[in-house]
Amino acid sequence: MKKLIPISIAILFIAVIILFVMQCNVSKECAAPAGKAETPAIRADGTDLTIAYINTDTLLLNYQLSRDLNEELLKKQEDARTNLNQEARAFESEMQEFQRKLENNGFLSRDRAEREQQRLINREQELKDLNAKLSNELMVRQQEISSQLLDSITIYLKEMNLDKDYDLILSTTVGGTILHAKDGLNITGEVLDALNNRYKKKK
Template sequence: MKRTNYLINGVAAVAVMFLFAQCAGKTEDKTGGAASGGAVATTNMKIAYVEIDTLLTQYNFWNDLNEAMMKKEENIRATLNQKARELDGEAQEFQRKLQNNAFVSRERAEQEHARLTKKQQDLQELQNRLTNELAAENQKNSLQLRDSINAFLKEYNKTKGYSMIISNTGFDNLLYADSAFNITKEIVEGLNARYTPASAAKK
């Protein structure tokens, strides 16, 4: 199940690296016209950045998704461990009978060996299927996260008028930025204000 853990822990960081790396609005020059020749008049740009690591730890929607995924992973691990223990017990019993010549015939021993081999293959296939399903669901969650944030930013920027909102994950994108341009807290508060947990929505 280590592979499952790596998938769950790794997908989130990859999925959100590019969430904010996009233009939030059109840049215009001082006369109100668009900058000519594709050049951007930097003096007119209004830029902000969001700390993705902080956003992920404080956005309730993402935390709820992760909690649900952790529970699902635990259930999968418990199921696979139980089946593995059962198979191990049967394999040990097979070895004991084989050593004590307890099988009525060689053919019967070969049949039991084939059955255990098939059961082991089925368990491996089950593990692969459940792991793939878990990875697919985690990818779906990452897309939901991206769509949720992008939808919020479109509404948010109608009144803020930023030319660009940049993502910052550790030192991957920004080596330095004045904290005055950090709008992480404002974005997290806005996202959480419009998020209704599924459990609360059902009441």
């Protein structure tokens, strides 16, 4: 019987969520004229881009909303596994009882034995269907959580950027695409503190 798919800290899948391009310049373009090697770092008017980045591993591990949603998902997974295991144990007992009766000629007729066998076959299919249903419910909830976290983070970044006016806010993970940057470009701590403060006020 297939096991439930592992979810645990699967919400880290949204570590690629924020490749977040915002307000580049008056023309809304972040590219310099074609053919210039410095294009990725310069606006069309020749001025430098203002860039920051967020480490989403750190953000999601320490954002209280992410922690709470992850805890909820883990509990849902544990409940689903417990429910499925109970049903599986009951089915196993029924199978053992059927085998015992079959070996000891405990059925009054062959027809009765065949009907019980068919019932167990149907029961096994019900368990497979239950496993698929519970797994699907967990995946759907995981997607909902990912979407909720994405909305929470990007909505805050839009509000924050009204004052900060970054041209680009990038997302990275440990060992991700940003291997080195000046200290001032990492705004993870600032964003994390603000998100946690907002979440605390809403609770």
